[in-house]
Amino acid sequence: KAGVTQTPRYLIKTRGQQVTLSCSPISGHRSVSWYQQTPGQGLQFLFEYFSETQRNKGNFPGRFSGRQFSNSRSEMNVSTLELGDSALYLCASSYSTGGGYGYTFGSGTRLTVV
Amino acid sequence: DAKTTQPNSMESNEEEPVHLPCNHSTISGTDYIHWYRQLPSQGPEYVIHGLTSNVNNRMASLAIAEDRKSSTLILHRATLRDAAVYYCILIRRDGGSQGNLIFGKGTKLSVKP
Numbered sequence: 648k649a650g651v652t653q654t655p656r657y658l659i660k661t662r663g664q665q666v667t668l669s670c671s672p673i674s675g676h677r678s679v680s681w682y683q684q685t686p687g688q689g690l691q692f693l694f695e696y697f698s699e700t701q702r703n704k705g706n707f708p709g710r711f712s713g714r715q716f717s718n719s720r721s722e723m724n725v726s727t728l729e730l731g732d733s734a735l736y737l738c739a740s741s742y743s744t745g746g747g748y749g750y751t752f753g754s755g756t757r758l759t760v761v
Numbered sequence: 762d763a764k765t766t767q768p769n770s771m772e773s774n775e776e777e778p779v780h781l782p783c784n785h786s787t788i789s790g791t792d793y794i795h796w797y798r799q800l801p802s803q804g805p806e807y808v809i810h811g812l813t814s815n816v817n818n819r820m821a822s823l824a825i826a827e828d829r830k831s832s833t834l835i836l837h838r839a840t841l842r843d844a845a846v847y848y849c850i851l852i853r854r855d856g857g858s859q860g861n862l863i864f865g866k867g868t869k870l871s872v873k874p
Contacts, residue, residue, distance in 0.1 A: 690864035746793030746852030752804035
């Protein structure tokens with residue numbers, strides 16, 4: 648079966664712009680979570696959606712937002728980009744929320760802010 | 762949040778077994794133990810997870826201590842492709858505020874030919 652698909656794979660944006668990243672989970676998976684990975688901070692949780700509802704949010708500013716659609720596809724948006732937002736953004740999907748099921752990660756979107 | 766402690770790095774020889782330890786002394790009764798690994802330039806990959814009993818799958822085995830305060834990921838025959846950072850993570854059964862994956866620094870496994 649198809650894995651988690653993230654688009655685009657690479658993105659270059661200018662400071663002050665906004666960006667939208669997309670994540671298509673594995674068919675049947677209803678939980679989608681987002682992570683930011685940087686060399687300095689490692690992997691950090693952004694937010695999790697389950698059945699179109701945000702269940703959890705990490706410690707990121709309000710410039711980072713997301714949503715989930717009825718088909719479980721998810722988008723995350725970053726407004727007013729800063730240089731420090733340059734990172735690998737990863738999406739993970741799971742059949743359900745909680746620890747009973749494993750999470751499958753996509754290959755990520757590499758965002759560079761210049 | 763229940764935390765985990767792992768060694769920063771470990772080395773193994775190819776085709777030998779590898780035992781990656783993880784301490785989680787503050788684990789609660791509803792926490793699942795998950796293991797993920799991240800190969801260079803890739804997203805994390807699910808390896809295995811368990812609650813109380815030992816678990817086996819095609820990738821690895823998970824040995825969970827009787828008191829659940831520690832666990833060990835076992836790679837039965839290490840290959841060069843197993844060189845990665847391995848993360849041990851606790852996730853509460855019902856998700857909620859603990860539903861996300863909290864990644865620590867993990868253990869960087871090097872495999873020598």
